[in-house]
Amino acid sequence: FIAEERGLTPAERGSATHLVLQYLDFQNPDVAAQTAALAQRGLLTSQQAQAVDLPALSRLLASPLAEEIRRSPRCLREYRFTLLVPAREYDPRASGEDAVLLQGVADLCFQTPRGLAIVDFKTDRVFTPEEIAARAQLYRPQLEAYSQALEKILGMPVAERILYFFHTGQAVSSAGES
Numbered sequence: 001f002i003a004e005e006r007g008l009t010p011a012e013r014g015s016a017t018h019l020v021l022q023y024l025d026f027q028n029p030d031v032a033a034q035t036a037a038l039a040q041r042g043l044l045t046s047q048q049a050q051a052v053d054l055p056a057l058s059r060l061l062a063s064p065l066a067e068e069i070r071r072s073p074r075c076l077r078e079y080r081f082t083l084l085v086p087a088r089e090y091d092p093r094a095s096g097e098d099a100v101l102l103q104g105v106a107d108l109c110f111q112t113p114r115g116l117a118i119v120d121f122k123t124d125r126v127f128t129p130e131e132i133a134a135r136a137q138l139y140r141p142q143l144e145a146y147s148q149a150l151e152k153i154l155g156m157p158v159a160e161r162i163l164y165f166f167h168t169g170q171a172v173s174s175a176g177e178s
Helices: 002-006 010-023 031-040 046-051 054-061 064-071 129-154
Strands: 075-086 099-112 115-122 158-165 170-175
Touching: 010 031, 010 046, 010 054, 010 075, 010 099, 010 115, 031 046, 031 054, 054 064, 064 099, 064 115, 075 129, 099 129, 115 129, 129 158, 129 170
Parallel strands: 115 158
Antiparallel strands: 075 099, 099 115, 158 170
16 A cells, blocks of 8 residues: 555566566557556556556667567577576686576577577666666676576577667667677
8 A cells, every 4th residue: 555655666667667578569569558458467556557668668669679579580588597507607716516506587588590689678767878888887797697597508609688778778789708
């Protein structure tokens, strides 16, 4: 009840957006109808549905990134993974027999002719090119870890890592390193 009076926090709005993305039909440009249908099916609360930035989602569907996703023969969403990796990959001081359990959830991963593309959707409020570059640098280790895990699990090289910032509608891409 109190949450309804005060509205959703930025993190809760981001979670609602990610929930819509999990079910979003990239072929259907009617984001408002898709979001309403998710609420009607009980996958979103009415408050979450109202908090979703529909113009930002529409901008995504009109983007070159969405076109690439639509052309892909294989697309995985909210892909959960767990992988045991040598601890030395993260800490050179670790002993050879130590391991780290790497767990995560990739927002979206799709197949391209060059290999996998990993997309991490961000609802951060960034405004300037400098803020976007700094935030992309901050998220770089996360995407590198996702790349390492998905290459091993799916048996395909990662060709591209993409951060998509909803606030600006900008995709920041870096090549995968196999």
